[in-house]
Amino acid sequence: MAEKDNAWERAMDCLPERIRRAVLQTGRDGRGVEEIRLRAGGLCTLTVSGRNISCGVTASADEIAAAAEKLCGGSLYAHADGIREGVITGAGGIRAGIAGTASAEGGGVRSVRAMTSLCLRLPHRIPGAADPVLPFVMRGESALVWSPPGMGKTTVLREAAAVLAGPDEMRRVAVVDTRLELGAGLDGPLTADFYTGWPRAAGMEAAVRTMSPQILICDELYGAGDCTAMERVRSAGVAALCSIHAVSAEEAVRHPLIRAGLFTVLCGVLSPRHASSVELPEWPVVREAVCGARRVEVRRHG
Amino acid sequence: MGEVLVRCFGAVLLLAAAAGWGFCEIRDGRRHIFELEAVLDLIRAVREGIDRLSAPLSEIYAAYENPVLRESGFLTLLREKGMAEAVEGTEWRLSPEELAVLRDLASRLGRGFREEQTALCRYAGDRLEDALEKRRTDEDGRARLWRSIPLLAALSLILLLL
Numbered sequence: 001m002a003e004k005d006n007a008w009e010r011a012m013d014c015l016p017e018r019i020r021r022a023v024l025q026t027g028r029d030g031r032g033v034e035e036i037r038l039r040a041g042g043l044c045t046l047t048v049s050g051r052n053i054s055c056g057v058t059a060s061a062d063e064i065a066a067a068a069e070k071l072c073g074g075s076l077y078a079h080a081d082g083i084r085e086g087v088i089t090g091a092g093g094i095r096a097g098i099a100g101t102a103s104a105e106g107g108g109v110r111s112v113r114a115m116t117s118l119c120l121r122l123p124h125r126i127p128g129a130a131d132p133v134l135p136f137v138m139r140g141e142s143a144l145v146w147s148p149p150g151m152g153k154t155t156v157l158r159e160a161a162a163v164l165a166g167p168d169e170m171r172r173v174a175v176v177d178t179r180l181e182l183g184a185g186l187d188g189p190l191t192a193d194f195y196t197g198w199p200r201a202a203g204m205e206a207a208v209r210t211m212s213p214q215i216l217i218c219d220e221l222y223g224a225g226d227c228t229a230m231e232r233v234r235s236a237g238v239a240a241l242c243s244i245h246a247v248s249a250e251e252a253v254r255h256p257l258i259r260a261g262l263f264t265v266l267c268g269v270l271s272p273r274h275a276s277s278v279e280l281p282e283w284p285v286v287r288e289a290v291c292g293a294r295r296v297e298v299r300r301h302g
Numbered sequence: 303m304g305e306v307l308v309r310c311f312g313a314v315l316l317l318a319a320a321a322g323w324g325f326c327e328i329r330d331g332r333r334h335i336f337e338l339e340a341v342l343d344l345i346r347a348v349r350e351g352i353d354r355l356s357a358p359l360s361e362i363y364a365a366y367e368n369p370v371l372r373e374s375g376f377l378t379l380l381r382e383k384g385m386a387e388a389v390e391g392t393e394w395r396l397s398p399e400e401l402a403v404l405r406d407l408a409s410r411l412g413r414g415f416r417e418e419q420t421a422l423c424r425y426a427g428d429r430l431e432d433a434l435e436k437r438r439t440d441e442d443g444r445a446r447l448w449r450s451i452p453l454l455a456a457l458s459l460i461l462l463l464l
Contacts, residue, residue, distance in 0.1 A: 074412040077415045077416045
């Protein structure tokens with residue numbers, strides 16, 4: 001809870017005074033708040049357990065720009081790469097999705113000229129969230145955590161890092177923390193090496209080449225480059241615990257990483273309202289658990 | 303004899319006062335130049351930090367050292383409150399035009415992307431370099447003038463005594 005309070009306080013610090021007052025007037029002190037959303041000319045809302053709660057105010061474009069600037073620590077240029085991908089990661093792992101007017105170039109985004117939406121996602125720790133999948137990773141198997149956005153994949157990876165690199169397990173863990181989210185709130189004497197801000201593929205290859213990890217943890221794999229890097233990780237005998245976006249187990253098993261045979265364990269992080277487990281003969285459910293407001297379903301190939 | 307001694311003593315006092323005045327004027331002029339040079343050095347450090355490392359401003363400021371800016375208290379304010387507040391909270395010898403350049407830079411620093419930020423630093427640096435060049439030239443002339451005044455004063459006194 002201390003971690004959540006700090007993230008809440010940091011998020012409050014980023015907000016313009018008028019918006020901060022409106023958020024606090026909703027009576028929320030951070031408990032259960034997953035997101036704070038600001039929209040230029042649109043309603044500012046809180047996301048609490050998946051529900052949208054109105055703050056009763058609309059933000060201006062200037063207020064959103066000021067909030068983004070504070071989130072960037074007064075150095076927007078230092079977050080240029082993330083902004084091009086639509087995200088700012090501020091201090092303490094507060095990750096903000098951004099929307100606005102892009103300056104496009106060659107099919108990609110060169111910069112974002114005017115931000116019109118800011119979605120602050122508050123990191124949180126849920127001790128025990130990774131327990132269903134940890135035994136497989138500890139045995140040397142590689143596991144892929146999947147879920148729709150906002151369900152808690154990053155939380156599972158974070159908790160896994162805390163356990164695997166903690167004083168009881170003391171595994172050599174390499175954490176490729178591209179968005180500065182995995183390390184948020186992880187403190188204490190961990191046997192983990194953090195590649196903070198590294199692009200995923202570069203971080204994975206550097207870790208395997210120079211740090212001889214036993215386990216590699218990386219968030220949100222996508223694209224051919226990540227797949228190629230993961231092949232190198234697996235061929236070096238390193239167990240991997242990574243995550244992907246998928247809305248269903250059927251979609252997850254069709255992912256190129258699964259088709260390439262790089263992972264033998266699938267860990268779905270689902271809402272309780274999610275349809276009950278579908279039967280996939282090649283991927284039977286071997287473990288299910290409830291962690292906080294989430295249902296975790298582990299499938300193993302075989 | 304006594305009168306001559308008193309006159310000589312008075313002349314020495316006047317000479318010393320003139321020399322001291324000249325010395326202070328030259329020193330103030332030099333301090334203005336030192337301040338400009340220090341500000342330019344800071345702008346160069348900021349530009350390089352942004353261009354080469356995309357380092358956050360807080361890290362650039364924390365790593366930066368300059369005795370002139372430290373002595374004026376600017377460096378402490380810079381690290382605590384950022385450049386805009388540090389510029390306003392410091393007593394400068396800079397001219398109003400030079401200060402305007404610095405204020406403009408401070409108001410826009412950190413608010414854009416790398417190319418824009420480095421261009422901003424380069425623009426402010428160029429304007430202050432021009433100001434520095436002009437001030438050095440002017441200061442040479444002023445220094446010669448202020449060195450000449452005590453000599454002229456001494457010659458005038460000698461003529462009076464004669």
